[in-house]
Amino acid sequence: MDSNLYGVMAEFDTPTAVVDAANKVRLAGYTKTDAFSPFPLHEIDEALGIRRSILPFLVFCGGVIGMLSGFALQIFIHYIDYPLNIGGRPYLSWPSFIPPAYELTILFGGFTAVFGMLFLNGLPRPYHPVFNVPRFALASREKFFLLIEAADDKYNYDETTSFMRSLGPQEVFDVPE
Amino acid sequence: MADTGNFQAPADLNRWRTIALGVGGVALIIWAIGTYLNPEQGLRSWLLGFVLFGGIGLGCLGVLLLGYLTGGAWAVATRRAAEAGSRTLPVIFVLFLPLAFGIKRLYEWTHIPATEHIMQHRGWFMTPESWILRSAVYFILFGVMVFLLNKWGREQDKTNNYEDAEKFLGRATAFSGPAMVFYSLLVTFASVDWVMTLDPHYFSTIWGLLFVAGWALSAFCFLVAVLAFLSDKAPMDRVLGRRHFHDLGKLILALVMIWAYFNFSQFLIIWSGNIPEETVWFQARMYHGWGYVAWALILFHFAAPFLVLLLQDLKRRAKTLAKVAVFILVMRWLDMLWLISPTPRISTHGATLGFIDSFSWMDIVAPIAVGGIWLWYFSTQLMKRPLVPVMDPFLEKAIEHGHGH
Numbered sequence: 239m240d241s242n243l244y245g246v247m248a249e250f251d252t253p254t255a256v257v258d259a260a261n262k263v264r265l266a267g268y269t270k271t272d273a274f275s276p277f278p279l280h281e282i283d284e285a286l287g288i289r290r291s292i293l294p295f296l297v298f299c300g301g302v303i304g305m306l307s308g309f310a311l312q313i314f315i316h317y318i319d320y321p322l323n324i325g326g327r328p329y330l331s332w333p334s335f336i337p338p339a340y341e342l343t344i345l346f347g348g349f350t351a352v353f354g355m356l357f358l359n360g361l362p363r364p365y366h367p368v369f370n371v372p373r374f375a376l377a378s379r380e381k382f383f384l385l386i387e388a389a390d391d392k393y394n395y396d397e398t399t400s401f402m403r404s405l406g407p408q409e410v411f412d413v414p415e
Numbered sequence: 416m417a418d419t420g421n422f423q424a425p426a427d428l429n430r431w432r433t434i435a436l437g438v439g440g441v442a443l444i445i446w447a448i449g450t451y452l453n454p455e456q457g458l459r460s461w462l463l464g465f466v467l468f469g470g471i472g473l474g475c476l477g478v479l480l481l482g483y484l485t486g487g488a489w490a491v492a493t494r495r496a497a498e499a500g501s502r503t504l505p506v507i508f509v510l511f512l513p514l515a516f517g518i519k520r521l522y523e524w525t526h527i528p529a530t531e532h533i534m535q536h537r538g539w540f541m542t543p544e545s546w547i548l549r550s551a552v553y554f555i556l557f558g559v560m561v562f563l564l565n566k567w568g569r570e571q572d573k574t575n576n577y578e579d580a581e582k583f584l585g586r587a588t589a590f591s592g593p594a595m596v597f598y599s600l601l602v603t604f605a606s607v608d609w610v611m612t613l614d615p616h617y618f619s620t621i622w623g624l625l626f627v628a629g630w631a632l633s634a635f636c637f638l639v640a641v642l643a644f645l646s647d648k649a650p651m652d653r654v655l656g657r658r659h660f661h662d663l664g665k666l667i668l669a670l671v672m673i674w675a676y677f678n679f680s681q682f683l684i685i686w687s688g689n690i691p692e693e694t695v696w697f698q699a700r701m702y703h704g705w706g707y708v709a710w711a712l713i714l715f716h717f718a719a720p721f722l723v724l725l726l727q728d729l730k731r732r733a734k735t736l737a738k739v740a741v742f743i744l745v746m747r748w749l750d751m752l753w754l755i756s757p758t759p760r761i762s763t764h765g766a767t768l769g770f771i772d773s774f775s776w777m778d779i780v781a782p783i784a785v786g787g788i789w790l791w792y793f794s795t796q797l798m799k800r801p802l803v804p805v806m807d808p809f810l811e812k813a814i815e816h817g818h819g820h
Contacts, residue, residue, distance in 0.1 A: 280819060333686050336679065
């Protein structure tokens with residue numbers, strides 16, 4: 239047994255097989271797991287027990303912060319720092335502040351969505367051990383992969399490998415660190 | 416393929432149909448007495464009900480066109496209900512008749528002499544005769560769209576092979592593109608004639624879009640309420656899934672935002688321009704009690720539904736989403752009240768009134784009368800045909816989509 243293993247990975251032929259296997263992996267108590275598929279598999283989230291992302295909540299907060307900064311910026315400029323009479327309107331013309339505040343809501347919300355997604359995914363990540371398995375390249379074409387990390391509490395090389403074999407995969411690989 | 420068994424509406428719809436007609440009938444009698452005593456207020460309240468429920472019916476036609484144009488599971492799931500909504504056009508026409516007959520008691524401009532500056536350049540366009548003629552043309556053109564789409568829908572249900580079914584779907588889709596353009600133009604003209612001319616001095620180029628979006632919002636809210644009612648009964652419990660409601664909830668959210676966007680655009684331009692002939696329209700709607708209604712609209716027609724509809728779980732629960740939808744429909748009533756009630760009146764010689772003076776009990780009774788009659792006719796139409804397009808090539812896919820993740 240190699241002490242420098244990142245985890246154990248199994249290859250499956252069909253999406254149903256990988257979802258079934260993922261269900262069994264979750265029921266066996268593994269938590270540090272991942273699945274790889276050439277196309278989105280909505281069922282896999284539930285099968286692996288992946289909780290819903292907090293990203294929507296972050297985007298909402300980003301949007302609210304954007305809106306508040308939009309108003310704050312304009313109130314500071316037009317009301318506090320440099321009050322200027324524009325067409326006889328009051329300095330605190332909040333209706334006209336709405337379009338820029340709205341734009342900043344979208345901007346901050348959009349930035350939070352993109353950068354929050356990258357951050358929560360741990361991207362950018364130039365190196366990932368799963369690519370040490372040559373056949374893993376097929377994950378972007380026609381094969382489905384299921385991974386149990388060595389960092390998992392329940393992980394034990396012999397047990398985990400034989401457990402993976404019992405799930406009926408095409409093949410089981412060691413994933414070197 | 417999907418189960419093409421019996422997709423008729425459940426029988427207990429019949430009970431609701433009778434209740435709707437009963438409530439509508441009683442309200443109609445009360446309204447008639449009130450209108451006898453105060454014709455102008457009675458007709459204004461009737462217009463409110465007409466724009467609200469006629470708007471749902473015509474909005475259903477728009478939703479139908481949109482559904483054919485964009486496709487999608489929600490379009491297949493809502494199609495037959497939206498068709499039933501569009502087939503209420505005859506009753507919408509009947510409900511329109513009091514307005515046509517009472518035009519001289521409802522619209523202040525029918526009393527303004529043609530020599531007045533505001534009427535001078537409008538000429539024949541702003542005469543009761545041409546107003547009624549135009550309304551007739553709207554109903555005829557809406558009628559052509561309703562007739563053709565419903566004809567193709569019925570013929571599609573009767574086919575026994577997918578080639579023919581696809582042919583009818585293709586025909587309706589090809590028709591929907593140009594029809595959508597005409598539909599938007601018709602709604603623009605109709606809403607200007609029926610509602611905006613109440614105040615002959617006001618003009619707004621976004622008015623038509625406010626009604627295109629507003630009626631589509633009404634129609635989606637109404638369809639969600641109807642589908643949620645059907646969702647736990649046979650046969651629709653086999654069809655509707657949580658994702659159908661999720662998609663419809665997203666569409667309602669989008670239309671709530673568009674409603675706010677259009678309304679705010681109109682407000683901001685007039686507020687920034689600050690020209691007396693335009694601001695007077697908002698002045699009547701921002702002071703003397705109407706300002707509270709305006710704030711209520713901002714908070715409960717936009718902010719509250721917007722925040723609540725951001726929640727994914729809520730949109731997926733049919734009954735909860737239906738509650739939000741019905742709440743928005745009540746807000747649609749308030750929005751129409753805010754548009755119609757503060758306009759100048761004949762009885763006040765063109766002056767506008769504050770909220771307390773202009774709000775009448777008939778503003779509640781007339782929409783109930785119109786709504787009861789309309790709902791009765793809608794239920795009748797809904798029970799006439801299968802609730803889903805049984806032969807549609809995308810039916811199976813659409814049902815599957817609703818039960819996915």
